[in-house]
Amino acid sequence: MRTVILLAALAVTATSMASAALAAEITYRKHVLPLWEQKCMGCHGKASPYLGEFDQNKEKFAKMMVGPRMDSYANLVAFVGWPDTGALMRRLDDGKNTKNGKPGNMYGYLGSDDAERQKNLVLIKSWVGEGGWFLGRLRELDKATLENMKVVE
Ligand code: HEC
Secondary structure, three states: OHHHHHHHHHHHHHHHHHHHHHHHHOOHHHHHHHHHHHHOHHHHOOOOOOHHHHHHOHHHHHHOOOOOOOOOHHHHHOOOOOOOOOHHHHHHOOOOOOOOOOOOOOHHHHOOOHHHHHHHHHHHHHHHOHHHOOOOOHHHOOHHHHHOOOOOO
16 A cells, blocks of 8 residues: 555656656747747737737727737736736636636637647646646736746746
């Protein structure tokens, strides 16, 4: 019995170490940027307005299929941790963590079929950090969750 428990504990440790190692390797420059350029930059690139300007004319830009600018590491992490806390996660979640159980409205852009979308969601989730995948607003964000947001450049 004791051996079984010990083996089970070892297996859990090995698995979490493996996923920690995997997550640690996910960086903006190596993994997120290439995906971003392929799937998101067309509407969130250099030609897009910064969030302040976007918000002033939200409807106009949305009609033109122009989203707020997220064309660099700094401009993207602003939609993860602060000031637009949780925006990236709310929009990209597949429905497993959203309040209404529906996917966020940018989830569809992650891929042309469900397998590709799921694969890319796993990548973005690993980049943000499993414990940092937070869909709430700034006022609900606690320090532990913030610390779990890895977003390695
Ligand atoms: C075809 C154009 C298009 C593509 C491609 C696209 N988006 Fe968007 N996105 C928009 C528009 C337009 C808005 C603003 C309207 C809205 O809020 O839905 C937006 C809004 C957002 C927001 C919310 C920003 C805020 O106001 O807080 C996030 C986050 C986001 N997109 C992420 C992504 C990600 C990640 C991808 C790639 C997987 C992506 N988008 C691909 C057009 C696009």
